[in-house]
Amino acid sequence: MFDVDWMGLLTREVLRERGAALIAESCAWAVGLSDRPHYRRRSGRVVPSGLTVGERAAGGQPLGGEEDARVDLEDARPGSFLDALTMIGPDGRLEAERFDDEVLVPFVAETCRLAGERARADRPADWAELADDLGEDPADVADVVRAGGWAAPLRIDAEHLVLAALRDAPLIAVEAEGLPLSLVRAAEAATRAAEAATRAAAPQPPPGPDESLAGALFLARAALDSSGATVPVPPEEADLLLAALGDAGLEPDEVTSVLPHLPVEEPTITRIEATLAEF
16 A cells, blocks of 8 residues: 555645635636526426526525435525526536536646646655556656546535535625636637637648658659759640659659649649650
């Protein structure tokens, strides 16, 4: 057995340091919940209740249903942040599960990574020993952290931290607190999408010649240089170029392969290919 308690303690220390950021991310995640349609189960089916989440919360009606209750989310005050976690979406999935996936899991993963970076810098010998015990490369923080398994217990700590701060807070107040950060996150997402679209639309450079053509291309370029042909080679000088390539020892299939990589006009390539096809 190896002792990893010091690393577990470090991950919790980093989580506490990032506590304010976690609460802010949680508030930002909640923005917009009040405006969504409220859903409930009826005869085993998920159906709209006819109200928005905000309208139901303002009326003092619980957002979640007993059939979807999770033990750790019981006794929620109607209209509170915790109450919002107990409700279901149109797919019947608990909002608490979505909150786990979209906020807690990535936040905890980043917290563990930061803890690992700190451990590698501040306790290099201990970090190297820990990585060796886990069978991972100490230079790969992500792999060491993943193998150490600190994320699972830390996620529970992170959830407790969020609920301690926001459990009974009115959902509308949580949303108001998270609005500035949610706008930042939306802008960041839009920027990333725009950058991805720009990269996708950017013209790709033409592929370079096949490495197997390196020798033939060298000979072809030398033949072109010594042929006296105009560059780029016009169609009327196609025979001159073809003769030079033949004199350099290039086979017909090599000629057609190297032509696209030479300074030759497209009609010239067409004319040379037609000539070679006659043989």
